[in-house]
Amino acid sequence: MDVKTVGIVGAGQMGNGIAHVFALAGYEVRLNDISADALDRALDTIGHNLDRQVSREKITETEKRDALGRIAITTALTDLGACDLIIEAATEREAVKTAIFEELQPHLTPTTILTSNTSSISITRLASRTDRPEKFMGFHFMNPVPVMQLVELIRGIATDEATYRSLLKVVETLGKTAASAEDFPAFIVNRILMPMINEAVYTLYEGVGSVRSIDESMRLGANHPMGPLELADFIGLDTCLAIMNVLHEGLADTKYRPCPLLTKYVEAGWLGRKTHRGFYDYRGETPVPTR
Numbered sequence: 001m002d003v004k005t006v007g008i009v010g011a012g013q014m015g016n017g018i019a020h021v022f023a024l025a026g027y028e029v030r031l032n033d034i035s036a037d038a039l040d041r042a043l044d045t046i047g048h049n050l051d052r053q054v055s056r057e058k059i060t061e062t063e064k065r066d067a068l069g070r071i072a073i074t075t076a077l078t079d080l081g082a083c084d085l086i087i088e089a090a091t092e093r094e095a096v097k098t099a100i101f102e103e104l105q106p107h108l109t110p111t112t113i114l115t116s117n118t119s120s121i122s123i124t125r126l127a128s129r130t131d132r133p134e135k136f137m138g139f140h141f142m143n144p145v146p147v148m149q150l151v152e153l154i155r156g157i158a159t160d161e162a163t164y165r166s167l168l169k170v171v172e173t174l175g176k177t178a179a180s181a182e183d184f185p186a187f188i189v190n191r192i193l194m195p196m197i198n199e200a201v202y203t204l205y206e207g208v209g210s211v212r213s214i215d216e217s218m219r220l221g222a223n224h225p226m227g228p229l230e231l232a233d234f235i236g237l238d239t240c241l242a243i244m245n246v247l248h249e250g251l252a253d254t255k256y257r258p259c260p261l262l263t264k265y266v267e268a269g270w271l272g273r274k275t276h277r278g279f280y281d282y283r284g285e286t287p288v289p290t291r
C-alpha cells in the first residue's frame, strides 16, 4: 500500500512530534485531538521545533513552510477517515484507544492501515476490537520524535506481511530505523527502560539518593543523556505508571511493581514537564527538585 495521507489521533508531545516528521517527509497530515487548545499548542510546538532545525541549518525556511502547509488540524475524528494510515497517539489508556478505533471504523476506507503508538498495550488485543486485525500494527516512536532514530514495529498475531512491509517502507522514507519487537507487554525499549526508571524512583523512595544525586549518578556514571528521574518527567509520569501497570499485570511478576512514590506523584497531578511539576518543578528559571 502506497501511503500518502496520514491521520494522527492525539496532539500531545508524541502526536506533535509524529506530525512534524511526517510533514517534513512530504506526507499530508491530519492531526486530531479532543481539545482545540491541544491542537493549537501542537502547531506552536511544531513551528518552534522546525525553527530550531532551520537555525541549525538542518532544513531550509522553504522546507519548514511546506511542512507546516501539509498539516491540517481537526477536532472531528471522522475527518481522518479517508487517510491511508492512522497513527493513534492518545493517552496511554486502553479504553481511550479502543473507543477511538471504534469511532473511526465506520468512516475508514477498506485499505486504511491502523496503528497505535502505544508504549506497552497489547497490539493483538487492540487489533481484535477492530474490523481489520490483519491491517493493524504497533508503530512505536521515541520521544523526542524529531531527534530519536528508532521506531519499534510490533506485529499482532493477525498482522499480515503486506501491512508490515508498508510500514517498513514508511519508516525508511522518514529516515529512521525500524526494529521489530514481538507483541508482549511494553515490547523491547520500555521492557528494559521502564523498570530502570521505576527502580530510580524506589532509590529515591528508600532514601538511597536525592533527586539530584540519582540523576547525576546515571548521567555521569553511566553516560545516560538524561538522569532517570529527569527522563521520567520528560516522558510523563502518568505514562510511566501506565507502562509499569501493563508490565505488572501482563507478566504477573512482582519485580514490575510500580513504586508507590510514582503513584503518589501521578495522584497529585504532578505528571512531569507537561504539567510543570514532577520530580522537578519547572515553573521557575531552572528546574528545582521537588524532594
Ligand SMILES: CC(=O)CC(=O)SCCNC(=O)CCNC(=O)[C@H](O)C(C)(C)COP(=O)(O)OP(=O)(O)OC[C@H]1O[C@@H](n2cnc3c(N)ncnc32)[C@H](O)[C@@H]1OP(=O)(O)O
Pocket (backbone or CB within 6 Å): 049, 052, 053, 056, 058, 118, 119, 141, 142, 143, 144, 145, 146, 147, 148, 189, 190, 193, 225, 226, 231, 235, 239
Ligand atoms: C516512553 C516510550 O514509550 C518510549 C520513549 O520514547 S523512551 C524516551 C526515549 N528518549 C530518551 O531517552 C531521550 C534521552 N535524552 C536525550 O537523548 C537528549 O537529552 C535530548 C536529545 C532530548 C536532548 O539533547 P541535548 O544534548 O540535551 O540537547 P540539545 O543539544 O539542545 O539537542 C540535541 C538535538 O536534539 C534537538 N532537540 C532537543 N529537544 C528536542 C525536542 N523536544 N524536539 C525536537 N528536537 C529537539 C535539538 O534541536 C538538537 O538537534 P541537532 O543535534 O540536530 O542540532
Ligand SMILES: NC(=O)C1=CN([C@@H]2O[C@H](COP(=O)(O)OP(=O)(O)OC[C@H]3O[C@@H](n4cnc5c(N)ncnc54)[C@H](OP(=O)(O)O)[C@@H]3O)[C@@H](O)[C@H]2O)C=CC1
Pocket (backbone or CB within 6 Å): 009, 010, 011, 012, 013, 014, 015, 032, 033, 034, 035, 038, 089, 090, 091, 092, 093, 096, 100, 117, 118, 119, 120, 140, 141, 142, 143, 234, 235, 236, 239, 274
Ligand atoms: N511520552 C513519551 O515519551 C512516549 C509516549 N508514547 C505513547 O504515545 C501516546 C501519547 O503519549 P504522549 O503524547 O506522551 O501523551 P500526552 O498526554 O502528551 O498527549 C496525549 C494527547 O491525547 C489527547 N487525547 C486523549 N483522549 C483523546 C481522544 N479520545 N481523542 C483524541 N485525543 C485524545 C490528550 O488530550 P487531553 O490532554 O485533553 O486529555 C492529549 O492531548 C501514549 O500511548 C504513550 O504511551 C510513546 C512513546 C514515547
